[in-house]
Amino acid sequence: MSDGRVLGAYLVPNQPLPCMAPEQSPAWQSLHDSYAKVRAEIEASEADLILIFSTRWVSIIGHQMQADPEPDFWVVDEDFHQFGSLHYKLRIDADFAATYRDCAKARGLEARTVAYQGFPIDVGSISALKMLNPDNRIAAGIVSCNVYSDRAETLVLGKAAADAIKQSGRKVILLGVSALSNRMFTEWIDPQQDRIHSLKDDEWNRKLLELLGEGRLEDVSQLSREFSRQANGDSKMKAIWWMASAMGQTNDYRGTVFDYQPVWGTGAALVGLTPAKNLGGGLEYDEDDTDFFRGDRNVLSTAKQKEVKP
Amino acid sequence: MSEPGRIVTGCLAPHPPHLVYAANPEQNEPRSSGAGAWAPLLEGYARLRESIKDKEYDVILVHTPHWKTCVGHHLLGVPHFEGLSVDPIFPNLFRFHFDLQVDVELAQAIHDEAEKEGLVMNMMRNPEFRVDYGTITSNYLVRPAFDLPIVAISSARTYFDYSDEAGEREMLALGAATKRAVEKTGRKALLLASCSLSHRHFTDEPADPEDPSFEHIYNENQSKWDHHVMNLMQTGQTRRLLEEMPDFIAQANAECRDGSLTWLLGAMDVPNMEAKIHGYGTVIGTGNAIVEWDLAAAEVQA
Numbered sequence: 001m002s003d004g005r006v007l008g009a010y011l012v013p014n015q016p017l018p019c020m021a022p023e024q025s026p027a028w029q030s031l032h033d034s035y036a037k038v039r040a041e042i043e044a045s046e047a048d049l050i051l052i053f054s055t056r057w058v059s060i061i062g063h064q065m066q067a068d069p070e071p072d073f074w075v076v077d078e079d080f081h082q083f084g085s086l087h088y089k090l091r092i093d094a095d096f097a098a099t100y101r102d103c104a105k106a107r108g109l110e111a112r113t114v115a116y117q118g119f120p121i122d123v124g125s126i127s128a129l130k131m132l133n134p135d136n137r138i139a140a141g142i143v144s145c146n147v148y149s150d151r152a153e154t155l156v157l158g159k160a161a162a163d164a165i166k167q168s169g170r171k172v173i174l175l176g177v178s179a180l181s182n183r184m185f186t187e188w189i190d191p192q193q194d195r196i197h198s199l200k201d202d203e204w205n206r207k208l209l210e211l212l213g214e215g216r217l218e219d220v221s222q223l224s225r226e227f228s229r230q231a232n233g234d235s236k237m238k239a240i241w242w243m244a245s246a247m248g249q250t251n252d253y254r255g256t257v258f259d260y261q262p263v264w265g266t267g268a269a270l271v272g273l274t275p276a277k278n279l280g281g282g283l284e285y286d287e288d289d290t291d292f293f294r295g296d297r298n299v300l301s302t303a304k305q306k307e308v309k310p
Numbered sequence: 311m312s313e314p315g316r317i318v319t320g321c322l323a324p325h326p327p328h329l330v331y332a333a334n335p336e337q338n339e340p341r342s343s344g345a346g347a348w349a350p351l352l353e354g355y356a357r358l359r360e361s362i363k364d365k366e367y368d369v370i371l372v373h374t375p376h377w378k379t380c381v382g383h384h385l386l387g388v389p390h391f392e393g394l395s396v397d398p399i400f401p402n403l404f405r406f407h408f409d410l411q412v413d414v415e416l417a418q419a420i421h422d423e424a425e426k427e428g429l430v431m432n433m434m435r436n437p438e439f440r441v442d443y444g445t446i447t448s449n450y451l452v453r454p455a456f457d458l459p460i461v462a463i464s465s466a467r468t469y470f471d472y473s474d475e476a477g478e479r480e481m482l483a484l485g486a487a488t489k490r491a492v493e494k495t496g497r498k499a500l501l502l503a504s505c506s507l508s509h510r511h512f513t514d515e516p517a518d519p520e521d522p523s524f525e526h527i528y529n530e531n532q533s534k535w536d537h538h539v540m541n542l543m544q545t546g547q548t549r550r551l552l553e554e555m556p557d558f559i560a561q562a563n564a565e566c567r568d569g570s571l572t573w574l575l576g577a578m579d580v581p582n583m584e585a586k587i588h589g590y591g592t593v594i595g596t597g598n599a600i601v602e603w604d605l606a607a608a609e610v611q612a
Contacts (some may be wrong), residue, residue, distance in 0.1 A: 060399050060511045060594075074438055078464070079381045081436040110514040116401045118394040120440060148513055184380040186471055187430045264381075296513055 002163045006028040006275070007045050009243045010038055011212070012128045013268035014056050014182075014234060016174055017191075018261075019127040020083045022293035025191035027261035029266075034259035034270050035131040041131055041272060042173050049170040050133055051141040051161060053178035053242040055235040056124030059144035062110025063157055066142040067097035070117065077123050079184075086126050093139035096168050100141065103163040107156050124177040132175070145238055151225070152290040154238045158245025159291060165246075174246055176239030180205040180267030181231040189264065197265035204231035205267035209260055212271045216255030217244045222287055231267070243273075251283060252276055314434035315497040317489060318367045319605040320578045321358060322543075322601035323502040325376070325447040326593035327397045329355065332520060335454065339405040345520040354589015354600035355451045355459060359604055361588065362452070362500065369413045370453060370460045371488065372502040375568030376444035377464040380471065382430025383484060384464040385417040388437050397443045403519060408446050413459035416499075419491035420461065427483040430466075448504035461487075465568040474556040474567065481569040482552075485576020492577075501577055503570035507539055508532035508597035515594065528595035535562035536590070536597035543585040543601055548575055565596070574603075583608045 013031060017024075022032035042050070057064070074087040097113045104111035125142050133140065143161070146153065165172050181201035196202040204227055211220050220227075222242035224237035247253075258270035331352055332342045377384065389412055397404035421431045445462045463484070469477030492499045510528040527533040535558055542551040553576060559567045566572065575581075581603055588600040 057398065058511060061515050062513055076436050076439045078377055079379050079384075081384075081434050081439050085436065085438040114401050116396050116405060118396045118405065119397060119401055120398050122398075146513065148511070181473070186380060186382065186466075186468070188381060205508075 004167065004169040004171065005164060006172050006174055006247050007047055007124060008272060008274040009176065009247060011176045011178060011239065011243070011269060011271040012176050013263055014179045015263040015266060015268060016077050016081060016086060016123045016127040017083065017263050018268070019131050020080070020086065025194050027194045028263060031130050031259055031261050031268055031270065037089040037258050038270055038272060039132045042142070045173060046171050047138055047173040047186070049096060049127070049141060049172045050175055051172050052125050052128060052175045052177055053143050053145065053239050054122050054124045055145045055239055056177060057142065057144040058124035059146050060148070062112065063104055064144040064145055065097040065100050065111065065113045066092055066121065067094045067113035068092055068115040069094045071119065071121055073118055073121070075120060075123050075126050075194070078118050083284070084132065086123065088121065088126050088130070090129060090195065091136040091139050093141050096141050096164065096170060099168045100143065100161060100164040103167065104157060104160040104281060106163070107160050107291065108295070109156055109160060128175055128177050145235055148296070149238065150236070151241055151287060153293050154241040155245040155290050156293045158242040160240070162248070174243050176243045178237065178239035179234040180208060180269055182234035182266050183232045185265040194262045194264060196262045196267055201231045201267060205260065207267070208220040209271065213255045213257045215255035215276065216251040217247065217253055217273055218249050218251050218283060220244070221249070222285065247275070251290070312496045315492045315495055315499065317492055317499050317577060318360055318365050318606045319410060319502055320415060320451065320501040320574050320603040320605065321503070322574065322599055323448040323452055323504055324506045324598040324600070325504045326375070326598060327400050327443055327447055328519065328593050330406065330447050330450055331403040335450065337407045338353050340403055343518050345518055345522060347351065347520045347522040347525040348591060348593055350591035351589050351593065351598055351600065354591070357588040358452065358600050358602055361586070361604070365606060367498045367500040368458060369416060369497050370446050370449060370458055370500045371463070372448050372460060372504050373463045373465065373570040373573045374442055374444035374504045375465045375565055375570060376442040377462065378467060379464040380467045382432055383424065383466045384432040384434050385421055386412045386441070386462045387414055387417055387433035387435045388439070388477040389410060389414050391441050393440065395441060395443050395446050404443055404601045406443070406446055408441060410441070410449070410456050413458040413461050416495050416497055417461045417490060419495050420463070420488050423487035423491045424484055427487050429480060429483060429487070444473070444504045448502045452502060452529050463573070469567045469569065477567070477569055478552065478555055478572050481572035482576035485573045488573070488577040489579070501574055503574035505570040506565040506596045506598045507536045508563035510563045510595055512595040525592055527597055532562050532597055536599065540590060540599055541585055542558055544587055546582045546584045548580050548582060552580065578603055581605065581608070
C-alpha cells in the first residue's frame with residue numbers, strides 16, 4: 001500500500017525581493033535569513049517532493065500543473081525589473097504532475113499539465129525554490145491559481161492534491177506562495193523604511209499569525225474570507241484554502257512563525273505547519289465543504305436557456 | 311522647425327492570443343486547425359489593416375493589460391527585444407518568437423510628461439524583460455511585419471488598489487500626457503488600446519480550441535453591455551461612455567478595468583466623432599470589438 005503523505009507545509013511570501021535584493025532592506029534581509037531555517041527543516045525531512053500552490057501563477061482554463069521535467073529559463077518581475085533577473089533551472093516531478101491532473105479531473109475539475117520551453121514560471125515559485133531548494137535536491141511540483149475559482153473549487157483542488165500524494169507514494173512538503181495582506185505601496189519607497197501598508201493590515205496579519213502559530217490552519221481557512229475583505233488578502237487566501245484542504249482540514253498542527261516582515265507594504269510571513277496529534281481543540285465550521293466540483297454556475301446563461309412560466 | 315507630432319488613428323485592438331494562433335504565422339509554434347471559431351474577429355482585423363494601410367504613421371503605441379504593475383506606470387526602455395513569448399494562460403496556443411524595436415525616446419517623453427501630471431512613472435531598462443503577450447498580439451494583428459518601433463505602456467493597478475473612479479482619472483491623465491509627448495517629439499502615432507470589452511472567460515476549453523460550436527458570449531448580460539458600449543462609440547458618445555465606464559466595468563467584468571480604453575480616449579481628447587466598428591466577436595466567452603477612431607480623416611473633413 002502506498003505510504004504517500006504530507007510531511008508538513010509552509011506559507012512563504014509571494015514577492016521576490018527577499019531573494020533578489022535582501023541587502024537593501026532590514027525586513028527583506030530578515031526574511032532572507034529566516035528562509036535558511038525553513039530550508040534546514042525541509043532538508044532534514046524525508047521529503048521527495050515540494051508541491052507549490054502559487055498565487056503568482058494565474059490561470060483561466062481550470063488548473064495547470066507544471067510538467068516540464070527541467071525548465072531552464074529566466075523571469076524578470078513586472079514591477080521590480082531594476083533588481084535584475086532570476087535565472088532558473090528546476091527539477092520538476094512530471095509524473096506527479098500527471099497524477100495530480102488525473103486526480104483533479106476525477107473530482108470534476110478542469111486540469112491540464114503544461115510543458116513548454118520558455119514557459120514563464122512565476123516569480124513567486126522561482127523565489128521560493130531558490131531560497132528553499134537551491135540545488136534541486138528535492139523535485140518540485142507547481143499548480144496554478146485559477147482566477148475565477150472560489151473556496152469550494154480550491155478545496156477540491158486541495159483534496160485532489162491529497163489524492164495524488166496518496167496515489168503516488170510521495171512524501172511531500174506543501175508550499176503556499178502567498179502574501180497575507182497584499183496591499184503594496186504604489187510608489188517608490190526607500191526599502192530601508194519598508195513597513196506594512198496600514199496598521200489595520202498589520203493587526204489582521206498578526207491575528208492570523210497568532211492562529212497559525214497555534215497550528216490552527218483550518219480556523220484560518222474558515223476565517224480567510226473575512227481576512228481578505230478586511231486586509232486585502234492575497235487572492236482571497238486561496239493558498240490557505242488549498243493547504244488546509246490538502247492536509248485534511250484540521251487544526252492538528254504544530255505551528256511555527258519563523259518571521260513576519262513587510263515587503264513593499266505587503267504582509268510577508270514564513271510559517272511552518274507540521275502534523276501533530278490532538279493539538280487542535282474544537283472546530284467551528286461556518287463554511288461549506290465540497291468534495292466534487294460541478295462547474296461554473298453561469299446563472300444568467302442558464303436562465304436564458306430555460307423557459308420560465310408564471 | 312520640425313512639424314509637431316500627432317495621433318493619426320486610435321484603435322481598440324484586443325489581444326486574444328487565439329487570433330494569432332488561428333492566423334498560423336511562422337513565428338508562432340502551435341498550428342491551428344482552421345475550424346474558424348474566431349472568423350468575425352480575424353475579418354475585423356483584416357478590415358482595420360485595410361483601413362490604416364495608406365496612413366502615415368511612424369510608431370505604434372500600445373497600452374497592455376498583460377503587463378500588470380503595482381508601482382505606477384511602466385514603459386519599455388530598451389531599444390530592441392527579441393525572444394520567445396509563451397502565454398502563461400494559453401501556452402497551448404501562443405508560443406511566439408518576437409523581434410521588435412522600441413521608440414525609447416518617445417517612451418521617455420511620455421514618462422516625463424506623465425510625471426508632470428503627478429503620476430508615478432518608471433522606465434523598464436532590463437534587457438532580459440519578457441515583453442507581454444498582449445503587446446505582441448495587438449501589434450501582430452494590426453501590423454504583422456513588426457517593421458515600426460513600438461511603445462508599450464503597462465497597466466497600473468490603480469483601479470484595483472483604489473477605485474474604478476481613481477483609475478479612470480489616472481488613465482485620462484496618462485492619455486493627455488501621451489498626446490503631449492507625441493506632439494513634442496514630432497511623431498505620427500498609431501495608438502492601440504489592447505483590451506476586450508466584457509471579459510468573463512469560460513474556464514474550460516474544447517479539444518479543438520478553434521471549434522466554432524463552443525464559442526459564444528459568456529452570457530446575455532455581457533452581450534448587451536458590449537453592444538451598448540459599441541453603440542456609444544459608433545454614435546460618437548465617448549463622454550457618456552466615460553461616464554458609464556465604472557458601471558460597465560463592474561457589471562460586465564470589463565477588461566477596460568485595466569485602463570487601456572480610457573487611456574486611448576484621453577490621448578484622443580475624448581473625441582465626439584463616430585468610431586468605425588470593424589468587427590465584434592467572442593473568444594472563450596469574452597466580448598471583443600475592433601474599433602477605429604480615424605482622427606486623420608476627421609481632421610481633413612474639418
